[in-house]
Amino acid sequence: MSTTTARQSLLVRRGEQLALPFAWIAMIVFFSIKAPDRFPTTNNLGSLLGTQSALFIVALAALLPAMAGDLDLSLGFAGALGAMCMAVLNTQHDWGIVPSALAAVTIGAACGFLNGFVVVKLKTEPFIMTLGTGALFNGLLLLVADSNTITGVARSLSKWTYGTRVWVIPIQFFYALAIMLVIYWVAEHTPLGVRLLFVGKSRDVARLSGINSDRIRWGSFVAAGALAGVAAVVFVGNSGSMAPTAFSPFLLPAYAAVFLGATTIHPGRFNPIGTMIAVLFLATGIQGLRILGADDFAQFMFYGITLVVAVAGSRYLRGR
Amino acid sequence: MSTDQPSSGQATETALELHDISKQFGATRALDGVHLTVRYGEVHALLGENGSGKSTLIKILAGVHEPEPGGSLTVAGRPAPLPMPAGAFHDLGLSFVHQDLGLARPLTVLENLVGGAARGEHSRWRVDWRAETVKARRLLDSYGVKIDPRTIVNELAPVGQALVAIVRAADELRDCRERTGATSTVLVLDEPTVFLPEEELEFLFDLVREVVASGSSVIFISHDLAAVRTIADRVTVLRDGKVVTTATMADVTDEQIVEFIVGPAKSRELHEHGGHVRVNRMVDRMVDGSGPPQLAVAGLRGGRLRSLDLEVARGEIVGIAGLLGSGAEDIPYLLFGARRAEAGQVSIRGRPVPIARHQPAAAVELGFSFIPADRNRDGIAREIAVDHNMMLLVLQRFHKGGRLRNRSVRLAAGARAEEFDVRPRRTDLPIGSLSGGNAQKVVLAKWLATDPDVLLLHEPTQGVDIAARAQIYRTILAAADEGMSVVWVASDFEELARTCDRVLVLNNGWQTAELLGTDITPETITASVFAGQHASAARTTSP
Numbered sequence: 001m002s003t004t005t006a007r008q009s010l011l012v013r014r015g016e017q018l019a020l021p022f023a024w025i026a027m028i029v030f031f032s033i034k035a036p037d038r039f040p041t042t043n044n045l046g047s048l049l050g051t052q053s054a055l056f057i058v059a060l061a062a063l064l065p066a067m068a069g070d071l072d073l074s075l076g077f078a079g080a081l082g083a084m085c086m087a088v089l090n091t092q093h094d095w096g097i098v099p100s101a102l103a104a105v106t107i108g109a110a111c112g113f114l115n116g117f118v119v120v121k122l123k124t125e126p127f128i129m130t131l132g133t134g135a136l137f138n139g140l141l142l143l144v145a146d147s148n149t150i151t152g153v154a155r156s157l158s159k160w161t162y163g164t165r166v167w168v169i170p171i172q173f174f175y176a177l178a179i180m181l182v183i184y185w186v187a188e189h190t191p192l193g194v195r196l197l198f199v200g201k202s203r204d205v206a207r208l209s210g211i212n213s214d215r216i217r218w219g220s221f222v223a224a225g226a227l228a229g230v231a232a233v234v235f236v237g238n239s240g241s242m243a244p245t246a247f248s249p250f251l252l253p254a255y256a257a258v259f260l261g262a263t264t265i266h267p268g269r270f271n272p273i274g275t276m277i278a279v280l281f282l283a284t285g286i287q288g289l290r291i292l293g294a295d296d297f298a299q300f301m302f303y304g305i306t307l308v309v310a311v312a313g314s315r316y317l318r319g320r
Numbered sequence: 321m322s323t324d325q326p327s328s329g330q331a332t333e334t335a336l337e338l339h340d341i342s343k344q345f346g347a348t349r350a351l352d353g354v355h356l357t358v359r360y361g362e363v364h365a366l367l368g369e370n371g372s373g374k375s376t377l378i379k380i381l382a383g384v385h386e387p388e389p390g391g392s393l394t395v396a397g398r399p400a401p402l403p404m405p406a407g408a409f410h411d412l413g414l415s416f417v418h419q420d421l422g423l424a425r426p427l428t429v430l431e432n433l434v435g436g437a438a439r440g441e442h443s444r445w446r447v448d449w450r451a452e453t454v455k456a457r458r459l460l461d462s463y464g465v466k467i468d469p470r471t472i473v474n475e476l477a478p479v480g481q482a483l484v485a486i487v488r489a490a491d492e493l494r495d496c497r498e499r500t501g502a503t504s505t506v507l508v509l510d511e512p513t514v515f516l517p518e519e520e521l522e523f524l525f526d527l528v529r530e531v532v533a534s535g536s537s538v539i540f541i542s543h544d545l546a547a548v549r550t551i552a553d554r555v556t557v558l559r560d561g562k563v564v565t566t567a568t569m570a571d572v573t574d575e576q577i578v579e580f581i582v583g584p585a586k587s588r589e590l591h592e593h594g595g596h597v598r599v600n601r602m603v604d605r606m607v608d609g610s611g612p613p614q615l616a617v618a619g620l621r622g623g624r625l626r627s628l629d630l631e632v633a634r635g636e637i638v639g640i641a642g643l644l645g646s647g648a649e650d651i652p653y654l655l656f657g658a659r660r661a662e663a664g665q666v667s668i669r670g671r672p673v674p675i676a677r678h679q680p681a682a683a684v685e686l687g688f689s690f691i692p693a694d695r696n697r698d699g700i701a702r703e704i705a706v707d708h709n710m711m712l713l714v715l716q717r718f719h720k721g722g723r724l725r726n727r728s729v730r731l732a733a734g735a736r737a738e739e740f741d742v743r744p745r746r747t748d749l750p751i752g753s754l755s756g757g758n759a760q761k762v763v764l765a766k767w768l769a770t771d772p773d774v775l776l777l778h779e780p781t782q783g784v785d786i787a788a789r790a791q792i793y794r795t796i797l798a799a800a801d802e803g804m805s806v807v808w809v810a811s812d813f814e815e816l817a818r819t820c821d822r823v824l825v826l827n828n829g830w831q832t833a834e835l836l837g838t839d840i841t842p843e844t845i846t847a848s849v850f851a852g853q854h855a856s857a858a859r860t861t862s863p
Contacts, residue, residue, distance in 0.1 A: 189724045191715035194708050202701035208658055208692060209712050209766075210684035268703060 013267070020264035020274070024281045031288035038291050042168040050162050050170035052283035054235040057176045058250040059257040059275050060183060061227035064220040066258050066270040067187070068213075069200040070119060070126045072221060074134030075228045076248030078111035081141045083232035087150035087242035097154040104236075105229035111137055112225020116218035142244055151241040161237030172234050179227065183272040196220070200270070253282055256307035263314045282306060334397065335360045335504040335537035336414075341391040343376055343561075350376045351387070352561040360504050363528060363538045365552035365569075367545075369581055369846055373561040374541055378510055382409055382416055396504045413496045413505035419514055419644075421485040423473050429484050430456045430469035433491070463487050463530045479520040482512050483527055490531045497535060507531055508539045513547045514645040518828060525551050543643045545574055545850055557581055582846045607636045607821050612670060614805040615655075615774045620664030620675070623650030626829030628664070630807075632774070637797070637806040639820030641813055641845045647829040648809050649693070652776035655807070656683045656690040669773055684713065689772035691763055693779035695756065699763045702752030706742070707733035709751045710762050714769045736765045741791055757788025764792055768799055775799065777808045781815060793819055813845040827852035 032040040058075060065072045082104035089095040089103055115133055119126045162170040187193040198206040199213040206213045231250070236242050260281065261274030282303065289298045336358040343351040351373045358364045368374045379385040381393075383404030393400045395412045409415075423432050433456050434447060456469035465483050473481055486509070493505040509528070513521055528538055528551055542548055548555060549569065556566040557580040564580045565572075572580075613631035620628040625647030632638050642648030653659035655666060657678030666673040668686050683690070692698035700709055710733045711718070718725045718732070733747040740761045742754070751759055760780065767775065775796065781789045797819065800806055810816055816823050817840045825833035825848040832852030835844055 189726070191719050191724055194712065194715055194724070197704060197708070198701050198712060201703050202697075204698045205701045208656070208680050208690065208698050210679075210681040211712075212681055 016267045017264060020260065020277055020281060024277065024284060027281070027284055027288065031284070031291065035288075035291050039288060044287065044291070046165065046168035046170060048283055048287045049173040051238070052279060052286075053161075053170070053172040053176045054231045054238070054247075055250050055253055055257070055283070056173070056276070056279045057179060057227055057231035057234060058254040059261075059279050060176065060179050060272065061224040061231065062251070062254045062258045063183065063261070063270055063272060063275050064224045064227070065126070065217075066262075067196055067200050068217045068220040069203060070217055070220065072112075072115055072126065072130045072224050073251065074111065074115060074130040074137055075224060075254070076251035077134040077137035077141065078108050078115075078225050079228035079232035079235075079250070080242075080244075080247035081111065081137045081144070082107040082229040083236050083242045083247050084141045084145045084150065084244070086233065087153050087236060088144055090154055091150055091152050097157050101157070101233045104233050105226050108229025108232065109222050109226035111228070112222040113218075115225065116221035119221065120214050120218045138248070145242070145244055147244060149241060149243040149246075153236055153240050153242070155240065157233075157237040158240065161234055172237070175230070175234065177276075179230070180272045180276050187272065192216075197269075252307070253303045256303050256310065257282055259314070260306060260310035263310055267314065278310075333360060334358070334394065335362075336396075336506045336539075337394040338377070338381075339392045339394070341377065341380060342388040343373075343380065343385060344388065345376075349561050351380075354558070354561070354563055356556055356563070357566070358506060358537050358539060359554075360537060361532055361535075362553040363532060363540050363551050365548040365555040366539055366541045366558065367543075367548065367555060367577065367581055368558035372558040372581075374558055375510070376561075377558070378416070378508060378539075378541065380404070381414060381508065383407070395506070396502050410492070410496065411500060413493060413500070413502045414508065415489040415492050415496075415505070416508045416510065417482075417485045417489050417512060419511045421481055423481060423485055423488075425472075425474040425481075427473060428469065429460075429467060429471050429473060429476075432473060432484060433459065433469065433488055459491055460487060463490065463527055463534075465527060477520070479516050479523055482516060482524055486512070486524070486527055486531065490534065490536065493531075493536050494534060505536045506539060507536050508541070510541045511543065511644075512540075513542055513544045514643070518546075521547060521550075543850070545577060548577075549574065559583060578847055578850045581850060582843045607633055614669055614803075615807070616665075616667045617655070618665045620651070620654060620661060620666065622654045622661035622664075623647065623659055624829050625650045625654065625826075628826075628831060630824065632805040632807060634803050634805060635800050636822065637800050637808060637820045639816035639823040639840075640807065640809045640826060641811075641816055641823055641849055642826035643849060644811070645828075646826040646849075648826045649778060652690055652692075652778045652807060652809055654678075655774075656680055656688055656776055658690070658692075684770065687770075687773035688776060689767035689770060689774070690776040691760075691767055691778065691780050693782055695760060695763065695783070700751045700759050703750050705748050706737070706751045706754070706762055707747040710736060710747070710766045711769065713766060736769070737762075740765045740795065755785070755788075756783040757785045757792075760784050760792060761788060761795075764795060768795070772804060775804055775806045777806065777810070779810055779812075780808070781810075781812065789815075813842040813849075816840070816845060817842050825849055825852055 038044065058079065061075050062072065085107050086100040086104035090097055090100040095103070111133070115130055118124055118129045118133065161172040164171040166174065187196065195206065195211045196216055198209065198211060199216050203213055232247055235247055239246070257275050257278040258270060260278035261276070262268065262270045263274070264277055265271050265274040285302050286299050289302060334357055338354060338356040341351055341354040342349070354373065354377060356377070366374050366377070376385060380387045380402075381404065383406050386403035391402055393402045395414065400412050401408065424435065427435070430453055434452050453469055460467055460469060465487055467476065467480055467484065473484065476484065486507070489507055493507060496502060497505055512524060516524065528540070532538060540548065540552055552569050554566065554568050555572070555577065557564045557577065559581065611634060614634045615630070615632040617628055617630040624645055628651065630638065640648045640651055650659060654661045657680050661675045661678065664675050666675050668688065671686060673686060674682070680690070696702065707730050711729050715724065715729070718728045730747055734745065737745050737747055742758050742761045742765070751762055754762065781792060784792065796806060808816060808820060820840060821837070823835040823840050823845055824831050825835070825845065827849070833848040835848065
């Protein structure tokens with residue numbers, strides 16, 4: 001009796017863990033049948049993985065505060081501010097592309113530092129505070145760009161994003177993959193990762209166990225900001241220009257991926273591999289819909305529905 | 321008032337009568353044929369130790385617990401249903417103010433008064449705030465309470481909050497009398513004085529007198545003998561679920577009441593000679609107090625603790641007993657840096673502890689371990705596996721070659737689970753799936769893993785079954801034999817009596833007694849706790 005229920009619950013758990021990967025595979029099969037000459041091609045694979053690399057990195061950025069039990073809604077604007085500064089420095093101030101890119105990452109990290117200060121040090125709600133700092137970063141961005149789209153960023157940057165390929169896959173995807181693996185390593189194979197888990201899951205226990213949870217939370221904000229900067233560099237490398245409203249819309253799909261990722265691999269926990277699978281799931285869906293001729297509205301609907309279903313589904317599974 | 325009542329003369333005699341009330345919880349007889357009569361217009365105190373049945377009785381009145389069949393309840397001369405249907409006590413003219421007061425603290429006094437009123441006076445669709453403000457002001461005035469209804473409850477002193485809660489309850493009762501024509505109502509105050517400073521109690525007593533004058537009787541539950549002496553007309557003492565006595569306050573001395581509460585000395589002797597020894601001290605330990613103290617505390621203040629001096633020798637187990645609000649429960653948190661201390665000098669093994677900016681991280685570093693009372697919030701991360709919960713403090717030991725050796729963590733946790741008899745032995749399960757006792761064994765294993773010099777305990781066996789409890793005692797005693805000092809705060813006095821070499825008793829933030837060796841029994845601790853009320857009252861009133 002008890003062994004059968006144990007087996008059943010194990011089955012349920014396995015099913016829960018693998019639901020998203022299976023859904024992803026089902027989606028690939030579906031699109032391959034619907035568009036056999038355009039979807040299952042190496043060309044499409046390269047395009048799919050390449051175009052969504054920036055999103056992948058933003059999702060990993062959003063993952064870090066989530067793992068620490070926080071939320072950073074300013075990441076889109078923080079990255080955009082970094083990207084805009086980079087574009088302006090490179091095109092108007094004769095900075096080389098490497099120092100400009102480093103500036104973008106530094107600015108992202110500085111934004112994260114400010115978030116950490118207001119949320120952790122001043123002990124405020126991350127939801128409303130990062131909404132506020134996000135608006136601040138957006139304002140700074142418009143100021144820096146004088147509300148213009150900056151074009152003409154050094155073409156050499158594209159060599160580092162989509163210009164170089166490993167087999168058919170643009171190199172930028174491997175940046176995201178590497179970042180994901182680093183986060184995975186830290187989370188699973190370092191004492192810091194275990195402490196981060198306690199800070200995210202039971203902050204009181206963490207504090208009473210002598211864990212410096214403030215430093216860990218603040219650090220996750222800074223790292224998230226820096227990663228948003230990296231994502232912004234990749235983004236500009238792809239487009240060659242930076243529009244004031246270009247980067248920030250990544251925030252919603254990034255969080256969709258983070259929450260969707262928490263339903264798989266290690267259900268109930270924000271985890272990097274789950275986040276990657278969720279990004280691939282979203283990217284595949286968007287790419288497939290586009291190939292089938294769907295409009296922009298379908299993309300937003302897909303992101304939105306996925307986010308709502310993922311969060312509601314995981315809440316249902318946990319409450320069961 | 322009401323004329324349609326056939327026996328109104330008798331009703332004014334007795335406001336509430338409970339007859340032959342019994343209640344069984346598992347093997348425990350929580351209440352055994354309890355009889356309680358509250359007269360019209362009196363303040364009736366209900367006294368007894370923790371676990372004597374007071375709260376069970378009150379919960380039966382409130383409809384939370386069902387009594388065994390056979391008992392009866394009469395309110396204002398009319399029979400009332402038992403078990404009490406949910407929420408029915410409102411219409412019977414009963415109202416309760418519990419220790420937590422039940423106020424929405426971020427809201428204003430006015431909002432609390434309006435929100436709590438389940439009466440049909442104002443429209444369902446619109447609240448006329450101006451009229452409500454005027455009404456609230458008049459209401460507070462009528463009870464002599466000088467509080468602006470626009471104040472946020474949180475900004476009131478604790479006594480102000482208590483007054484608001486009582487006024488709200490009294491207003492409900494007045495409303496009930498008007499609505500149903502009841503001739504009498506009963507207000508139940510469940511430990512209202514616990515968090516109040518001695519010098520402000522007078523405000524509360526004034527209000528209670530106002531409530532009585534307005535036509536209610538009051539059941540006053542308290543541990544505070546001095547308060548009971550001041551306000552109550554009669555007293556009922558419960559012990560082990562039975563009524564020991566009901567008496568007029570003028571007829572009993574405080575000493576007699578304490579004896580009623582803990583049981584007469586004679587019965588205690590009989591108890592022991594009958595081979596039925598209730599206190600079973602685990603070991604008679606020899607503590608070498610000659611060396612310098614392992615933990616030295618002087619003038620520690622913070623939370624409700626006013627001042628504490630304490631020296632704990634190597635291997636010594638010091639218990640701290642006190643009622644809720646005595647400051648005892650603050651001590652481990654202050655020493656561990658989990659609550660901010662206002663003053664004091666603390667040193668551990670001769671090393672000073674920077675008490676003003678003390679932090680848990682520094683405390684762990686200095687050799688403190690701390691097991692908090694609220695296990696589910698502060699002790700365990702329920703969703704995380706047993707092995708990580710157990711090894712959290714010593715993860716660095718398993719960090720080799722830049723990599724956390726998760727397999728070594730699991731193996732070490734498995735060995736500790738064997739040693740501490742954690743069941744099941746599966747250290748990969750989330751700790752939340754373990755029983756309270758087994759989870760607490762994991763917590764103990766976690767905090768002993770650092771080989772602490774001082775172990776701070778706050779209610780370490782709350783929600784722990786008896787078998788696990790014995791195991792936990794044995795483990796702590798064994799660690800103390802190795803030289804660890806223990807500061808043990810618990811409201812279970814039997815636990816302190818079984819394990820401690822010395823017990824300090826606190827009252828209202830001050831130490832009022834110290835018990836040593838064989839003098840430590842649950843009865844002596846209880847007696848000291850109650851007797852100390854006077855000593856501390858004297859201390860606070862004469863500066």
